[in-house]
Amino acid sequence: MVKLDHAKKNYSGFSLDCSLETNPGMITGLIGKNGSGKSTTFKAMLGLIALDGGSVDVFGKPVSELDSKDKQRIGVAFADSGFSNYLTMKDIWAILKSTYVDFDEKFFQDKCRQFEIPMKKKLQEFSTGMKARVKVLTALCHNADLLILDEPTVGLDVIARDEVLDLIREYMENHEQCSIMISSHISSDLENLCDDLYMIHDGRVILHEDTDVLLSDYAVIKVSETDYETLDKQYLIKTKKEPFGYCCLTDQKKFYLENYPKIAIQSGTIDDLIIMMNGGELR
Numbered sequence: 382m383v384k385l386d387h388a389k390k391n392y393s394g395f396s397l398d399c400s401l402e403t404n405p406g407m408i409t410g411l412i413g414k415n416g417s418g419k420s421t422t423f424k425a426m427l428g429l430i431a432l433d434g435g436s437v438d439v440f441g442k443p444v445s446e447l448d449s450k451d452k453q454r455i456g457v458a459f460a461d462s463g464f465s466n467y468l469t470m471k472d473i474w475a476i477l478k479s480t481y482v483d484f485d486e487k488f489f490q491d492k493c494r495q496f497e498i499p500m501k502k503k504l505q506e507f508s509t510g511m512k513a514r515v516k517v518l519t520a521l522c523h524n525a526d527l528l529i530l531d532e533p534t535v536g537l538d539v540i541a542r543d544e545v546l547d548l549i550r551e552y553m554e555n556h557e558q559c560s561i562m563i564s565s566h567i568s569s570d571l572e573n574l575c576d577d578l579y580m581i582h583d584g585r586v587i588l589h590e591d592t593d594v595l596l597s598d599y600a601v602i603k604v605s606e607t608d609y610e611t612l613d614k615q616y617l618i619k620t621k622k623e624p625f626g627y628c629c630l631t632d633q634k635k636f637y638l639e640n641y642p643k644i645a646i647q648s649g650t651i652d653d654l655i656i657m658m659n660g661g662e663l664r
């Protein structure tokens with residue numbers, strides 16, 4: 382549904398060169414630390430920045446050729462809601478209704494009620510959590526086929542984060558053929574939500590894998606210097622020198638469990654993977 386093929390963007394001190402794709406029926410996550418290029422990637426996907434190279438296709442055509450009908454099929458939540466802080470929820474409701482042909486008024490009303498979003502207060506009086514819910518609701522309210530959600534949970538406490546993630550999950554259940562691209566620097570948010578994950582670092586995709594595979598086949602191996610010498614290194618992706626010896630990342634956990642029953646092998650969490658992929662030496 383979206384395909385970036387070496388989409389390039391150069392800023393002073395930063396360059397993006399990103400290839401990724403997301404398909405119908407899938408929630409695809411983009412993980413990376415601050416400044417790694419997540420928002421720039423999303424802006425490229427929406428044609429909001431001029432590329433310095435590569436291509437971006439959405440719904441099978443170049444993003445620059447999307448017509449207004451195509452754009453109706455996209456729901457977007459960016460860091461900035463795009464609405465003036467002087468608007469009330471009632472104003473926003475009217476704007477959404479006149480903007481989107483397929484605006485789902487009942488969904489919007491039900492969710493505003495569920496989240497106790499005040500209708501007559503100005504956005505500037507809303508809490509961070511309230512603003513985040515509004516942002517996601519505006520992306521989800523018009524039955525879009527493609528959702529692009531840039532850090533929808535940023536700045537939220539655990540409960541608010543769960544509510545937003547549940548909202549996204551529920552949307553996917555009700556729109557089975559839709560495609561969702563979501564970014565976060567909080568890996569646990571995406572671990573339980575996404576079908577596949579892209580890890581981005583310094584504007585480059587450094588890992589792409591199905592979430593299930595990441596959680597089942599990847600592992601962190603900790604070994605002394607002596608054990609490291611005898612370790613079969615063919616399935617190690619990264620190795621980092623530590624005071625105790627070496628910390629290694631593998632995508633073949635089973636192989637090391639079967640062949641080295643005595644060494645410490647931990648099923649990697651996504652955070653472990655990020656730490657290992659962002660440091661250490663590639664093998």
Ligand SMILES: Nc1ncnc2c1ncn2[C@@H]1O[C@H](COP(=O)(O)OP(=O)(O)OP(=O)(O)O)[C@@H](O)[C@H]1O
Nearest residue numbers: 392393395413414415416417418419420421422566
């Ligand atoms: N318009 C711009 N002009 C110059 N530099 C920019 C511009 N937009 C982004 N950058 C730089 O590009 C890099 C990537 O920024 P980007 O916002 O894509 O990262 P991010 O992964 O979304 O970060 P965060 O998690 O902090 O939102 C940063 O170094 C940023 O300063």
